[in-house]
Amino acid sequence: MTTNTENARRNGVDTATLFATLDAVKGDTELAKFQFRATNRWLTGTHNRSTIHGYHGAKQEMTHQQPFTFDADHPPVLVGGDNGPTPVEYLLHALAACLTAGIANIAAARGVTLTEVTSTVTGDIDLLGILGLSEGVRNGYQQIKIDFTIRGDDPEKLRSVVEQSRRRSAVFDVLTNGVPVSINVDAG
Amino acid sequence: MTTNTENARRNGVDTATLFATLDAVKGDTELAKFQFRATNRWLTGTHNRSTIHGYHGAKQEMTHQQPFTFDADHPPVLVGGDNGPTPVEYLLHALAACLTAGIANIAAARGVTLTEVTSTVTGDIDLLGILGLSEGVRNGYQQIKIDFTIRGDDPEKLRSVVEQSRRRSAVFDVLTNGVPVSINVDAG
Numbered sequence: 001m002t003t004n005t006e007n008a009r010r011n012g013v014d015t016a017t018l019f020a021t022l023d024a025v026k027g028d029t030e031l032a033k034f035q036f037r038a039t040n041r042w043l044t045g046t047h048n049r050s051t052i053h054g055y056h057g058a059k060q061e062m063t064h065q066q067p068f069t070f071d072a073d074h075p076p077v078l079v080g081g082d083n084g085p086t087p088v089e090y091l092l093h094a095l096a097a098c099l100t101a102g103i104a105n106i107a108a109a110r111g112v113t114l115t116e117v118t119s120t121v122t123g124d125i126d127l128l129g130i131l132g133l134s135e136g137v138r139n140g141y142q143q144i145k146i147d148f149t150i151r152g153d154d155p156e157k158l159r160s161v162v163e164q165s166r167r168r169s170a171v172f173d174v175l176t177n178g179v180p181v182s183i184n185v186d187a188g
Numbered sequence: 189m190t191t192n193t194e195n196a197r198r199n200g201v202d203t204a205t206l207f208a209t210l211d212a213v214k215g216d217t218e219l220a221k222f223q224f225r226a227t228n229r230w231l232t233g234t235h236n237r238s239t240i241h242g243y244h245g246a247k248q249e250m251t252h253q254q255p256f257t258f259d260a261d262h263p264p265v266l267v268g269g270d271n272g273p274t275p276v277e278y279l280l281h282a283l284a285a286c287l288t289a290g291i292a293n294i295a296a297a298r299g300v301t302l303t304e305v306t307s308t309v310t311g312d313i314d315l316l317g318i319l320g321l322s323e324g325v326r327n328g329y330q331q332i333k334i335d336f337t338i339r340g341d342d343p344e345k346l347r348s349v350v351e352q353s354r355r356r357s358a359v360f361d362v363l364t365n366g367v368p369v370s371i372n373v374d375a376g
């Protein structure tokens with residue numbers, strides 16, 4: 001019984017429910033269609049705040065257990081109030097978080113035990129782009145690098161888990177391949 | 189004097205410092221090279237936490253006025269503990285925050301007064317991709333939409349400010365055009 005319970009929750013992942021969820025989605029692929037959302041309000045200067053609460057998935061409207069709010073701002077060196085990270089820093093967090101969640105899930109599904117997963121993400125950006133000072137410089141990051149330190153079972157298995165997480169990461173896909181973004185404006 | 193002060197801080201943006209910063213960067217383009225960073229630590233299951241603190245810019249190492257930490261997790265319907273938004277929801281926040289900061293800066297630089305900027309971002313995703321249940325479905329968002337409500341001066345000026353923010357947004361660029369991401373693994 002203890003062994004079953006341990007197997008069912010390897011790395012803190014409820015693998016029994018994970019496999020049951022996969023089976024349910026195989027049986028009804030409409031369950032897999034999700035829409036995530038954020039709302040944002042300008043406060044002052046470059047300081048603004050997003051709220052993340054409701055989403056649609058598994059054929060129903062749902063909410064997180066609580067609304068999550070996040071402030072973004074520019075630092076003083078970029079003429080802001082430093083009331084939060086810059087928007088581009090949130091992209092780095094999203095990448096690390098997505099790959100790390102995938103690592104935990106995939107390792108659990110494969111029966112691989114993890115003891116530590118840490119990472120550092122860096123993004124290099126030349127602000128001549130967004131400042132409008134050079135048409136030859138892009139607005140966004142020129143490159144992003146992420147370094148993982150991962151401990152647990154056999155290193156080869158751990159490396160394979162990271163690679164599979166990369167292959168199935170939503171954020172990695174969006175950041176490397178891009179996505180269509182449409183903007184609508186009600187200027188009243 | 190009151191008029192000067194109001195002009196110098198339109199929309200909460202210190203436009204005098206903004207223009208001085210632009211002039212400084214024009215005079216020494218090395219000042220525009222920034223590196224942003226995040227570190228992440230796996231907690232349990234799909235729950236992990238990022239810290240954003242130090243960065244490099246303007247030819248020096250700098251830190252935000254405080255370390256910012258953010259939790260990410262999957263919700264129960266995706267076999268997580270809902271201790272934070274999903275990683276892909278942070279992408280929506282980053283987009284709204286970047287465009288909104290740009291709107292405030294560009295409006296201030298143009299002498300356009302804002303009274304309200306709110307937005308709702310949605311991202312549609314079919315989880316058959318990340319669940320590995322359909323090779324024809326991408327892992328990431330299929331589309332992102334952002335709806336702005338903006339109030340203040342003349343609607344045409346406001347619409348033009350939003351369009352210029354889109355043209356100079358770092359996050360919009362990364363999300364629509366993609367960026368090279370390299371992953372290194374120490375499985376020691």
